[in-house]
Amino acid sequence: xxxxxxxxxxxxxxxxxxxxxxxxxxxxxxxxxxxxxxxxxxxxxxxxxxxxxxxxxxxxxxxxxxxxxxxxxxxxxxxxxxxxxxxxxxxxxxxxxxxxxxxxxxxxxxxxxxxxxxxxxxxxxxxxxxxxxxxxxxxxxxxxxxxxxxxxxxxxxxxxxxxxxxx
Amino acid sequence: xxxxxxxxxxxxxxxxxxxxxxxxxxxxxxxxxxxxxxxxxxxxxxxxxxxxxxxxxxxxxxxxxxxxxxxxxxxxxxxxxxxxxxxxxxxxxxxxxxxxxxxxxxxxxxxxxxxxxx
Numbered sequence: 001x002x003x004x005x006x007x008x009x010x011x012x013x014x015x016x017x018x019x020x021x022x023x024x025x026x027x028x029x030x031x032x033x034x035x036x037x038x039x040x041x042x043x044x045x046x047x048x049x050x051x052x053x054x055x056x057x058x059x060x061x062x063x064x065x066x067x068x069x070x071x072x073x074x075x076x077x078x079x080x081x082x083x084x085x086x087x088x089x090x091x092x093x094x095x096x097x098x099x100x101x102x103x104x105x106x107x108x109x110x111x112x113x114x115x116x117x118x119x120x121x122x123x124x125x126x127x128x129x130x131x132x133x134x135x136x137x138x139x140x141x142x143x144x145x146x147x148x149x150x151x152x153x154x155x156x157x158x159x160x161x162x163x164x165x166x167x
Numbered sequence: 168x169x170x171x172x173x174x175x176x177x178x179x180x181x182x183x184x185x186x187x188x189x190x191x192x193x194x195x196x197x198x199x200x201x202x203x204x205x206x207x208x209x210x211x212x213x214x215x216x217x218x219x220x221x222x223x224x225x226x227x228x229x230x231x232x233x234x235x236x237x238x239x240x241x242x243x244x245x246x247x248x249x250x251x252x253x254x255x256x257x258x259x260x261x262x263x264x265x266x267x268x269x270x271x272x273x274x275x276x277x278x279x280x281x282x283x284x285x
Binding site for chain 2: 006007008009012013014015016022024028029030034035037038039044048049051105106108126134136137139140141142143
C-alpha cells in the first residue's frame with residue numbers, strides 16, 4: 001500500500017500475539033502526557049478521530065475517566081454508526097490505562113484493552129493489547145477492517161498535512 | 168465477499184454457535200454429542216447447525232443417520248489478510264492522531280506552555 005507520509009507512520013505495527021489478542025504499537029512525536037490527553041479527552045478525541053474525511057465524525061464521546069467510570073463512543077462513518085462502550089479498570093496517568101470494550105451489536109463479547117505509553121528518545125511509544133473472549137470474536141474484530149479500510153481515502157489527511165506544513 | 172462476511176458475522180454473533188464451533192475445533196462429532204452440553208432441544212441445536220452450515224463454518228457428513236459435523240476452517244483462515252486491512256484502518260486513525268498532536272504542541276508553545284508549566 002502507499003505510504004501515508006505522516007510522521008512515524010512506518011512505526012505502526014499490528015500483530016496477533018495469541019489466538020485471542022490483537023496488539024498495536026506506534027511512536028508519536030509528542031510527550032506521553034500530551035498523547036494521553038489527546039487519547040482520553042472527548043474534545044481532543046472528536047478532533048482527530050472525526051478527521052478522516054467526509055462522512056466521518058464522533059457524534060457521541062463520553063468519558064468518565066476514573067476507575068469504574070464508563071466510556072461511550074459513537075464512530076460515524078460513511079456506512080453508518082459504530083457504537084462502543086466500556087469501563088475503566090486502571091488509570092495510571094500518563095503511563096498506563098486498562099479498560100473494557102464492547103462493540104454494541106455484540107454485547108456478550110467484551111474485550112479488555114491494556115495500553116501503555118512510554119517515553120522513547122523524546123517521543124512516545126504506544127503499546128496496546130486487546131484481549132477477546134475467544135478466537136472467533138478476535139477474528140470477527142479483525143475482519144471488520146475489510147469493510148472500512150478500503151473505503152477511506154487519504155485526501156483529507158493530505159489536506160491537513162499540507163495545511164500544517166504551510167504554518 | 169461482503170455478503171459472505173455478514174453471514175459469517177451473524178453466525179458468530181451467537182454464544183451457543185460459538186460454543187458449538189469451539190467444540191468442533193477438537194474434532195468432528197454427531198449432532199447428539201454436540202447437543203449434550205446445552206440445555207436445548209435437538210431441533211434448536213439443528214437450527215444453529217443450519218446457520219453455521221449456511222455461513223460455511225461447518226460441514227455435515229453425508230452418512231444418512233450419523234451426519235457428523237466438522238469445522239470448516241476456510242472462512243476463519245483469512246486472519247493474515249484481515250490483519251492487513253485492520254492495520255490500514257487503524258493506521259489512518261493514528262496518523263490523524265499524530266497530526267493532531269502536532270497541532271496541540273504548536274498551541275502549547277504559543278501559549279507559552281502555561282498549562283503544563285515546565
